Amino acid sequence: MRIAEIYSSLQGEGRLTGVPSALVRTSGCNLRCWFCDTPFTSWRPEGEDQDVSEILSVVENLKTTPGPWLAKMPAGESATLQHVILTGGEPMLHAELIPLTEQFRQRGWHITIETSGTLYLPVICDLMSISPKLASSTPINAGAWTTRHERDRNEPAVIRRLLEEYDYQLKFVIDSETDCTDVENWLREFAPIPPDRVWLMPQGVEPGELAQRSAWLIPYCERQGFHFCPRKHIEWFGPGRGT
Numbered sequence: 508m509r510i511a512e513i514y515s516s517l518q519g520e521g522r523l524t525g526v527p528s529a530l531v532r533t534s535g536c537n538l539r540c541w542f543c544d545t546p547f548t549s550w551r552p553e554g555e556d557q558d559v560s561e562i563l564s565v566v567e568n569l570k571t572t573p574g575p576w577l578a579k580m581p582a583g584e585s586a587t588l589q590h591v592i593l594t595g596g597e598p599m600l601h602a603e604l605i606p607l608t609e610q611f612r613q614r615g616w617h618i619t620i621e622t623s624g625t626l627y628l629p630v631i632c633d634l635m636s637i638s639p640k641l642a643s644s645t646p647i648n649a650g651a652w653t654t655r656h657e658r659d660r661n662e663p664a665v666i667r668r669l670l671e672e673y674d675y676q677l678k679f680v681i682d683s684e685t686d687c688t689d690v691e692n693w694l695r696e697f698a699p700i701p702p703d704r705v706w707l708m709p710q711g712v713e714p715g716e717l718a719q720r721s722a723w724l725i726p727y728c729e730r731q732g733f734h735f736c737p738r739k740h741i742e743w744f745g746p747g748r749g750t
């Protein structure tokens with residue numbers, strides 16, 4: 508499968524925030540969110556094909572290659588790499604994800620898959636981290652991609668299957684207060700979903716815009732019983748690649 512980058516860092520979002528993790532970032536996506544923070548996997552996909560054994564070898568080697576994230580570890584916390592995050596792009600585009608997850612399971616890794624929830628594969632996964640794409644994610648004036656994104660961004664049958672078969676968390680990117688209404692409608696469609704499975708993160712990569720949206724999003728999350736998701740990796744390392 509085409510791989511954009513493999514590296515180690517701390518998980519910056521969701522339930523496992525702060526956990527040392529190996530990240531395998533696949534390249535290629537079936538959607539084109541206008542705010543995509545990894546355009547090198549979607550709008551302008553980069554990377555080379557690597558087979559399962561190559562990916563496993565690179566990830567296993569990360570265990571003995573300390574990264575800059577070590578300096579951010581709280582004193583007394585284990586820095587051992589036991590978690591792997593399969594992310595993208597859209598990792599569920601790649602059928603090789605099935606044998607890859609089997610191999611990670613055999614080697615004892617905790618497996619998180621980060622997906623938009625539009626494609627299904629019978630993978631092995633400890634945490635399905637689903638980031639449904641709201642109407643506000645659709646790119647304007649992007650030719651065929653505007654139509655295609657809007658057509659494919661919501662696949663209810665896939666969402667239901669992922670929610671039934673896996674431990675999950677839901678992460679929504681919030682650009683404006685209108686998106687909060689869309690989240691509430693989305694949750695009603697797939698009810699019952701406990702609010703503590705829901706993480707709302709402000710759209711943006713610059714500290715100023717994140718702070719601006721956080722100012723109203725944090726109290727909204729508190730009222731609804733949702734988690735606010737502050738995108739800690741940007742705070743720790745900035746918006747660059749490989750972090």
Ligand code: SF4
Nearest residue numbers: 536539540543549596
């Ligand atoms: S689904 Fe994710 S990787 Fe694909 S375009 Fe949207 S934000 Fe980017």
